[in-house]
Amino acid sequence: MSGDIVQLVEQASPYLTTALSAYGGAVLTRAEDSALEANANLGRRILQAVWRRRTEPEQAALEAAIQDAAEHAGDPDAAAALRRQIKQALREDAELLRELAALVPAPAAGSVTVTASGERSIAAQHVTTAITGDGYRTDQ
Template sequence: MSTEIVQLLEQARPYLSAAVSAYGTALLSRAEDATVDAAADATASLGSRILRAVWHRRDDQGRASLETAVRDAAEKPDDANAAGPLRQQIERALQEDANLAREVAALLTAQGGVTVNVSGTRAIGAQRIGIVVSGDNSTIHPPQP
């Protein structure tokens, strides 16, 4: 799997999860409706657009597999293993169709969002940051003129 595909999948993950949780398999059969997408949570809306782009590029067998993967992920939203087959379906589609990969990349870029993953005790995550202290017994002194 190319690094670009891995990055696209990682960037798309929160959007796809939100869409699957919000819409389930209905998002695959639902016609693209700008008013519905505008009213929906922006995260779920982007995930829905990505999944529909994949859906429209698949043949009947690919669509059936994608629908099954979406249903399984929707039924167990807190189970990371249930999302695995969905990720594989999307990965396969992106690898097989360079135009789809470019379309998904453009959707993610247009979103303009930043995802910061943070874990661990006293971990700090931010896009832009000034002074941050996460340790015990710390003292911050103002800069000297």
């Protein structure tokens, strides 16, 4: 079951990132917005489902992790702390695991998901050279 949880959280991560980018720390309290893309709404629904199934202290910890991830969008540690909260909830609640598994689309066979988040981020499955920054010259 632990492998299923890790895989599910990895599949949900792009939706969570999109939801945090779109809604920020208010992701738990926002209503679905048809004008926003489906990924942001799915990420919001995932976070709300996890939040609803937690105790008050656990909800406060989840809200803090969401706020931190929203405020530090490019920080992989903040994103990892949020994913850790979600994994813990899924380990403790098999029904929640089934609910989220039904929400998150299964990846197509052989598909690869690559996500970049933050200023000057690069996402690619295969890269030979990638440069971000100002003032790079090819004649150096």
